[in-house]
Amino acid sequence: MVPGSSSDARLMSPVPGVLVSACLLGEAVRYDGGHLLSTHPLFKHWQAEGRIVAVCPEVAGGLPIPRAPAETRGGDGHAVWAGSAHVITRDGENVTDAFLAGAEHALRLARRRNCRMAVLAAKSPSCGNREIYDGSFGGQLVAGQGTAAAHLEAAGIRVFNQYELEAADRYLRSLT
Secondary structure: OOOOOOOOOOOOOOOOOOEEEHHOOOOOOOOOOOOOOOOOHHHHHHHOOOEEEEEEEHHHHOOOOOOOOOOEOOOOOOHHHOOOEEEOOOOOOEEEHHHHHHHHHHHHHHHHHOEEEEEEEEOOOOOOOEEEOOOOOOOOOOOOOOOOHHHHHHHHOEEOOOOOOOHHHHHHHHHH
16 A cells, blocks of 8 residues: 555545655656655655655556556647546556646545645656657657646645755645
């Protein structure tokens, strides 16, 4: 089970939580069965403060590990929510519904755990906060957000990526 899932006993914490992509914490939940473990000291600091809430929206949405890589076609996460874009695997399978369900799970978890910010994996079709792959599977990036990042920000949760940790920490400190 991914830490920070809905079975976690610490609910409605008065301390602002930080929703974090589970892959950044070393959980082997990426499409290829790997992770993106970040050893940045802020993660340890936030963990010691009891702030970390781990989530993998793709796994929470029902996708297996490993799974075919997926990209967003026709826009970004906002367009997925509007119904004008879709998340498609390299094999051509439409996995939009799983991405939407995972984003909903992430938002519910963030609300339960008092997360007013998130640190999510850059470039991910779920978690990317600044750019995502263009849907061609050619390695081309475009400006935009992933499905979960767009959903969280639309709900007022500020989203950072693993390369913006100092800015994330400044924002977190401004909340307390």
